Amino acid sequence: MLEQIYKAQCLMDSACEKLGRQINIMEVCGTHTVSIFRNGIRPTLPKRLKLLSGPGCPVCVTDQSYIDSVLQLADRDDCLIATYGDMIRVPGTGGSLESKQPSANIKIVLSSEDALELARANPDKTVVFVAVGFETTAPATAVAVKEAATEGIDNFCVLSGHKVVVPAMRALLSEKNHNIDAFLCPGHVSAIIGFGAFGEIVDDFGRPCVVAGFEPLQIIEGLGESCRQLAEGKAEAKSIYTAVVTKQGNTTAQKIISERFEVADGYWRGLGLIEKSTLKLKDKYSRFDAVRRFDISEIPTEDRSGCRCGEVLCGLIEPFECELFEKTCTPETAVGPCMVSSEGTCAAWFKYGREGRR
Amino acid sequence: MCLAIPARIVELEGDRAVVDAMGNRWKAKTTLIPEAKLGDLVLIHAGFAISLVDEEEAKKTWQLIAEINDFRDTPNKVSG
Numbered sequence: 009m010l011e012q013i014y015k016a017q018c019l020m021d022s023a024c025e026k027l028g029r030q031i032n033i034m035e036v037c038g039t040h041t042v043s044i045f046r047n048g049i050r051p052t053l054p055k056r057l058k059l060l061s062g063p064g065c066p067v068c069v070t071d072q073s074y075i076d077s078v079l080q081l082a083d084r085d086d087c088l089i090a091t092y093g094d095m096i097r098v099p100g101t102g103g104s105l106e107s108k109q110p111s112a113n114i115k116i117v118l119s120s121e122d123a124l125e126l127a128r129a130n131p132d133k134t135v136v137f138v139a140v141g142f143e144t145t146a147p148a149t150a151v152a153v154k155e156a157a158t159e160g161i162d163n164f165c166v167l168s169g170h171k172v173v174v175p176a177m178r179a180l181l182s183e184k185n186h187n188i189d190a191f192l193c194p195g196h197v198s199a200i201i202g203f204g205a206f207g208e209i210v211d212d213f214g215r216p217c218v219v220a221g222f223e224p225l226q227i228i229e230g231l232g233e234s235c236r237q238l239a240e241g242k243a244e245a246k247s248i249y250t251a252v253v254t255k256q257g258n259t260t261a262q263k264i265i266s267e268r269f270e271v272a273d274g275y276w277r278g279l280g281l282i283e284k285s286t287l288k289l290k291d292k293y294s295r296f297d298a299v300r301r302f303d304i305s306e307i308p309t310e311d312r313s314g315c316r317c318g319e320v321l322c323g324l325i326e327p328f329e330c331e332l333f334e335k336t337c338t339p340e341t342a343v344g345p346c347m348v349s350s351e352g353t354c355a356a357w358f359k360y361g362r363e364g365r366r
Numbered sequence: 367m368c369l370a371i372p373a374r375i376v377e378l379e380g381d382r383a384v385v386d387a388m389g390n391r392w393k394a395k396t397t398l399i400p401e402a403k404l405g406d407l408v409l410i411h412a413g414f415a416i417s418l419v420d421e422e423e424a425k426k427t428w429q430l431i432a433e434i435n436d437f438r439d440t441p442n443k444v445s446g
Contacts, residue, residue, distance in 0.1 A: 046433055092412070119413020121395060141412070144370065148414045151397050196370045199409065199417040223426045251423035252409060258416060261398040 009225060016232025017052075023235035024056040032058045032187045033234050034180075034323050036173065037194035038065030038351030039222055045360035047224040053231070060187075060323030061353035063176050063279060064194055066141045066169075067094045068321060068345040068352050071275040074140075074169045075100030077304045081136050081167070082112045088130055089114045090123035091138035092145075097348045120145075120152035120166075127156070127164035136298050140169040143200040146287055147261040150268040153289065153296050167298040168287055170269070173197050174205055175285035176276060180322060181213045188323060190216040190234040192227070195249050202257025206245040219247040268293055277345060278318025317344035320353050327357040334358065370411035371431060372424035378404045385410055388428055 024031055035041055041061045044050060050059060063069045079100050082089050089105070093116045096106045105114050113133070117123045120137060127135035139149040149166055156164040173194065180186055193206055198219040206217035216237040220230030229248050237244055247253040265287070274286025289297040298304065315337070316330040327333050327346065337343040339355050346352035373385035373394070381397045385408070396402040399415045407424045408415035419427075 043430065118392075119394075121393075121413050144416065145412045147398050147416075148412045151395065151414070196409065196411060196416065199370070221423075221426075223430050251420055252417050258398055260400060261416065264398065 012225060013228055016228045016235075017054075019232040019239070020054050020057050020235045023239040024054045026239045030056045030058055031189050031235065031238060032060055032323070033190045033192055033231060034060040034062040034188045035192040035227075036062040036064035036177065037192075037197070038068065038349065038353075039196075040064070040192060040194070040220070040227060041353055041356050042351050043222045043224065044227060045356045047227075048360075049224060049227060052228075057231070057235070059231075061320070061356075062180070062191075062323060063276065063321040064142075064173065064197075065346070065349050065351045065353075066145070066171065067098055067349040068317065069171065069176070069276045069278065070095070070098065070140055070169050070345065071277045072100050073275065074167070075104070076102065077299075078105065078136075078138055078167060079103065079108065080304070081298070081302065082108050082114055085113075086134055087113060088126060088133045088135045089138060090117045090126050090135055091115070092117065092140065094349060095138055095140060097342065098345050099343065099348070120148045124152045124155060124161065124164055127161050131163055134163045134165060134301075137164070137166045138169070139166040142171055142173050142194075142197045143261075143265065144196050146170040146269065147200065147258075147264045150264045153268050153293050154264075156296055157293065162295065165296045165298040165301050166289065167304070168269070168289060170287035171274065171276065172271065172285055172287065173201070174208065175282050176279060177206075177209055178212070179276075179279055179282045179285070181209070181215065183322070185324070186322075188215065189238055190218070190243075192230050192234065193217050193219040195219060195221045195226075195253065198247065198249070198253045198257065200258045200261045202255050203245050203247040203253055204255040205257065210243045210245050214243045216243045217245045219249050219253050221249040221252065276321075278321040313343050315344035317346040317354070320344075320346050327354040328361065330354075370409040370416055372407055372419050372427050373410050374424075375402060375404055375406050375408060375415075378402075383415070385415075388431075 123137040203219045216234045218230045218233045220226040269287040271284045272288040319325045342348040346354035373387035377384035385394045409417045
């Protein structure tokens with residue numbers, strides 16, 4: 009293992025030397041962010057290698073207007089809200105689901121199947137599944153919708169906040185002032201989409217895209233591989249998480265997603281409107297679409313709290329550059345989603361960041 | 367949220383499975399991995415198996431999950 013770490017460090021050192029400038033690698037996934045901090049990886053890196061935390065925590069990139077829609081539905085007597093626990097504390101304009109929880113009809117579920125089960129058990133209520141997440145959770149939602157259709161469970165619907173990762177990476181690279189040299193790509197999203205999905209980032213933007221697992225050696229080797237490519241002036245899509253991620257990914261899951269969903273333009277917290285970056289239920293399944301059932305229009309709201317999660321998510325600032333960080337915004341009194349989520353960049357910095365702040 | 371957990375399929379009927387990880391058992395579905403069979407190790411995410419996985423990889427991830435649980439239990443206080 010030491011040999012592998014040494015090899016990766018040599019690759020990083022030589023890339024920094026060869027390019028003669030700071031190298032910025034963005035870890036897209038929130039679980040990577042946590043693992044990097046937890047394992048104290050940042051202080052071991054060359055001084056000129058900087059890690060940027062990207063928009064890869066689905067909780068963090070969910071737009072406030074989406075939360076507001078969920079909050080509105082939670083006020084209805086005829087609805088039951090079924091949500092993953094991660095979403096419960098995320099602030100909308102008028103509070104969070106947690107602030108409504110004592111009086112309202114909000115249930116935490118571990119899967120879309122649990123939400124469907126709630127609908128079976130409560131025929132007099134409409135169960136609204138708060139369907140968030142990237143390509144890892146989207147197929148689970150798709151399966152539940154198909155089951156609801158087959159079994160005729162008409163009191164089930166989903167408020168799709170599902171997002172796809174690659175368009176967000178494209179959006180970041182299309183910003184004029186971005187400073188991203190390479191991506192450390194998410195492990196489990198890639199189990200579904202395959203590392204081949206990052207080919208378009210390589211082809212169109214010339215940025216290395218390396219998929220790594222979550223244990224520290226994988227992350228260090230992933231950074232080493234990104235640096236090898238940068239030093240050699242190459243860009244490739246590659247997986248070093250070979251136990252799980254193949255080039256083509258899980259084609260069954262991809263097919264299930266594309267049968268039920270179509271891509272649509274949509275809002276991301278911090279990144280704004282991104283073309284073809286969200287998943288919307290196809291017309292064939294419109295009766296299971298909460299947006300159409302309840303005539304919801306998601307109008308993006310302006311965040312006046314002073315929260316700078318948007319810039320954090322784009323890798324433009326570090327959390328401690330936000331004036332609220334550690335002052336009014338802490339994990340206990342979170343203002344922004346990056347502090348709420350246990351995989352959020354601000355929460356990770358809050359707990360472990362002092363070691364890596366340099 | 368995107369962390370999947372490796373678990374062994376200990377019961378399987380159609381695409382409905384019971385899986386076991388680190389002694390915890392829960393229900394999951396194998397709809398996305400139709401080839402999964404009894405005794406296989408799979409990665410479970412949000413109640414669904416998303417990938418087959420080998421023994422060594424499963425052990426590494428179980429160890430990481432134990433560490434992340436420690437991380438989450440770290441008090442939310444700035445010290446010093």
